[in-house]
Amino acid sequence: MPRTPAAVISAVLVTLTIVLAIIGPPIWGEAAERIDAAAILQGASAAHPLGTDNLGRDLLARVLVAGRFSLLLALAATLIGAFLGVILGALPSVLGRRGARFVTGTVNALVAFPGLLLAMFTAVVAGLGARGAVLGIGVAIAPSFARLTQTLAASVAGADFVQAARMLGVPRRRVLARHVLPNIAEPLILNLAQALGGALLGLAGMSFLGLGVQPPQFDWGRLLFDGFARFYVSPEVALGPAAAIALAGIGFNLLGDSLARRAARTAVQGKPERPDAPVARDEPAEGAVLDVRDLTVTFPGGVTPVRELSLTVRPGEIVGLVGESGSGKSLTAAAVGDLVPYPGTVTYARLRLDGRDMAAMTRQELGTGLAMVFQDPMASLNPALRVGGQLAEVALVHQGAGRAEARQRAVDRLGHVHLPDPEKQARRHPHELSGGMRQRAVIAMGLMGSPKLIIADEPTTALDVTVQRQILKLLREVSEETGAATLFISHDIAVVGELCDRVVVMYAGRVVEELPVADLADGAKHPYTRALIASLPDMDTDRDRPLASIPGTQPAPADIGSGCAFAARCALATARCSTDRPLLEMYGKGHHVACWEAS
Amino acid sequence: MKLTDVTVRFGRFAAVESASLDIPAGTIVGLVGESGSGKSTLAKAVSGLVPHTGRIEGTSRVQMVFQNPYASLDPRMRIRESVAEGLTGLNRYQRDEEVQRLLGLVSLPGEMAARYPRELSGGQRQRVAIARALGARPELLVADEITSALDVSVQGAVLNLIRELRDELGLSILFISHNLAVVRYVCDTVAVMHQGEIVEHGPTAQVVDEPAHAYTRSLLEAVPRLAAR
Numbered sequence: 001m002p003r004t005p006a007a008v009i010s011a012v013l014v015t016l017t018i019v020l021a022i023i024g025p026p027i028w029g030e031a032a033e034r035i036d037a038a039a040i041l042q043g044a045s046a047a048h049p050l051g052t053d054n055l056g057r058d059l060l061a062r063v064l065v066a067g068r069f070s071l072l073l074a075l076a077a078t079l080i081g082a083f084l085g086v087i088l089g090a091l092p093s094v095l096g097r098r099g100a101r102f103v104t105g106t107v108n109a110l111v112a113f114p115g116l117l118l119a120m121f122t123a124v125v126a127g128l129g130a131r132g133a134v135l136g137i138g139v140a141i142a143p144s145f146a147r148l149t150q151t152l153a154a155s156v157a158g159a160d161f162v163q164a165a166r167m168l169g170v171p172r173r174r175v176l177a178r179h180v181l182p183n184i185a186e187p188l189i190l191n192l193a194q195a196l197g198g199a200l201l202g203l204a205g206m207s208f209l210g211l212g213v214q215p216p217q218f219d220w221g222r223l224l225f226d227g228f229a230r231f232y233v234s235p236e237v238a239l240g241p242a243a244a245i246a247l248a249g250i251g252f253n254l255l256g257d258s259l260a261r262r263a264a265r266t267a268v269q270g271k272p273e274r275p276d277a278p279v280a281r282d283e284p285a286e287g288a289v290l291d292v293r294d295l296t297v298t299f300p301g302g303v304t305p306v307r308e309l310s311l312t313v314r315p316g317e318i319v320g321l322v323g324e325s326g327s328g329k330s331l332t333a334a335a336v337g338d339l340v341p342y343p344g345t346v347t348y349a350r351l352r353l354d355g356r357d358m359a360a361m362t363r364q365e366l367g368t369g370l371a372m373v374f375q376d377p378m379a380s381l382n383p384a385l386r387v388g389g390q391l392a393e394v395a396l397v398h399q400g401a402g403r404a405e406a407r408q409r410a411v412d413r414l415g416h417v418h419l420p421d422p423e424k425q426a427r428r429h430p431h432e433l434s435g436g437m438r439q440r441a442v443i444a445m446g447l448m449g450s451p452k453l454i455i456a457d458e459p460t461t462a463l464d465v466t467v468q469r470q471i472l473k474l475l476r477e478v479s480e481e482t483g484a485a486t487l488f489i490s491h492d493i494a495v496v497g498e499l500c501d502r503v504v505v506m507y508a509g510r511v512v513e514e515l516p517v518a519d520l521a522d523g524a525k526h527p528y529t530r531a532l533i534a535s536l537p538d539m540d541t542d543r544d545r546p547l548a549s550i551p552g553t554q555p556a557p558a559d560i561g562s563g564c565a566f567a568a569r570c571a572l573a574t575a576r577c578s579t580d581r582p583l584l585e586m587y588g589k590g591h592h593v594a595c596w597e598a599s
Numbered sequence: 600m601k602l603t604d605v606t607v608r609f610g611r612f613a614a615v616e617s618a619s620l621d622i623p624a625g626t627i628v629g630l631v632g633e634s635g636s637g638k639s640t641l642a643k644a645v646s647g648l649v650p651h652t653g654r655i656e657g658t659s660r661v662q663m664v665f666q667n668p669y670a671s672l673d674p675r676m677r678i679r680e681s682v683a684e685g686l687t688g689l690n691r692y693q694r695d696e697e698v699q700r701l702l703g704l705v706s707l708p709g710e711m712a713a714r715y716p717r718e719l720s721g722g723q724r725q726r727v728a729i730a731r732a733l734g735a736r737p738e739l740l741v742a743d744e745i746t747s748a749l750d751v752s753v754q755g756a757v758l759n760l761i762r763e764l765r766d767e768l769g770l771s772i773l774f775i776s777h778n779l780a781v782v783r784y785v786c787d788t789v790a791v792m793h794q795g796e797i798v799e800h801g802p803t804a805q806v807v808d809e810p811a812h813a814y815t816r817s818l819l820e821a822v823p824r825l826a827a828r
Contacts, residue, residue, distance in 0.1 A: 161670065183674070464777065547754075
């Protein structure tokens, strides 16, 4: 558990409460019941630190003894509430449509009803005393549990594995028991701890109102009720039980909080390491728009998804960065755009945009010199604002343009990416545009400045093939017209082959091959590149032969050894491959391969 | 299996408009189209997951394999339990035997049975999902974009498996995909859907090489090719 102050305090308070509940009655039980006619209704004294009650019994002892009873009552109320709530919340998943609607409506009505009123009503009906109070609080807790169960169950019920079970003819009750309940148990159990704190307070409240525990039994609430009448004479007799209730209640509430926070945060904990930046061994590439040397992205715990990556993109050139999920291609793009999520660290020997060190550039210079296009255009567009206004903002903020001028430019750029009727589109909200039109709008947004480099991270993956084709054409047009360099990231080697001038293939965080696109179809040297191409069915694949596939899986960034990361899946691998890592070697003009066995 | 004039409406909107399709036993029928063309809705109608008008005749035993293998297996159940879910009327020993047989059918090692989904790769999970569907002994398997969430390097193995299942078990498969190259490789016949209607249907070679409908032609032209330039 994370050592937050709240977690420590809750652990201490809850432990104290539980220890008190166990040892309280045997140690102070006798003192709590000892009637002393000589010491009736006393205030605080050395013999009785919290005073005595109307029979002369020591109140400190009574508070300490009452802990067990209070806690047991709260536990019983919570369990009743959770039991009723889970049943009520799970019923809609089992019943038919009409029954489900009825139960849902009932739960909604109960949630809207004030909890304390519900508790008092139930307690009065069930009869005065501890039993009535426990039932009352239990009933009051149930609706919120029911609502939680219902919401959680509904999210699981939509899952594919539940649909699959339905298709297999698994009955609803079994689906609930096998699939739904186990997958929602964790948040429900977390909620129990918090509900326990609430029940403790609620029961004390009931007893305080006289609806709860009746003499001769006593819990903290009853002691508070008895002491309150004398509050103005000797406040300590009421403060003792009040403090006990408050501390125990806070303890359980904080415990629930810390447990929930712990469950939500499962990521690796640790301090971000800051490795030393490598030193560039060569001269900056002449005339390159993007010049990256030895780029490394590290996450805490020695996880390194991108390793010593070098990349050059020249003006007007489209370079494709291709690899499978987990190869580090998107993180490379993020590192260039200074968008690596916390706690990742980026180091490099050189990172230059248009001949200037990117670390020295201001946000504004980056904002106009670099355009980024992502897979989901909605990630770049604010759904609440009109498209034209969002584009104009770039000119307003980064270029100091006037409002009318900025708007004019926005409309012009929208027309430039072939949006039909740009005036009208500028007045629309993003959700009124189709996926392809949104992606065009994002590209237009990038063109509001005069970008030197366009980074496109899977910009067509979510689009249909015919729309994909149009967007690819647009990217090519933009790069030819503006002379901007493009870094195009994709998992689809066919798309890369169609659009790009040069292809960089990544595997497990490293570049394994870099080649001109003309060589891609039959000049690739690295066994991984070759396997990728062979496993991709295209319109000319021989339908009578099985497709190639690569055995095994790509190693996770934490499991990469000292040798070639592909060795375990490679048909050509020798003993050397698993111990020594091959460096990128020149294989021809613009063609580099990192492989010992490539020929 | 035979579909005649199947229409699926959501309110006034017809997602599928009088679609007719033959799925002969032991063949793989491809259904291609863009998002919103109604291909997934038609698949759901065939699987009995959405109400429809028109006739769907020929078989009642339909099973479906879903797109995302990361969501289609219960993370809290061992592979053994997931695969055994469609098996009925077997004792414990027979059930274990059957799970082993099903895993064998999809070329997964038997010891996978004791693992949890999180320990498997995407391609392996998709095989498990196929094995689970096969457990119900379906006459028709509906495969809805089953390779689009997978990496290229494992996609090939799953496509090969689909073809093997047809050849070895004589299974009929309705194979839905937006990727024409994949459909061309896997399917015996192809139906092209556009705006809720089947605009073209025929043997794969014919549809791909001599497309009759303009929409099919535009789809074919848009397929990215490695050696395009």
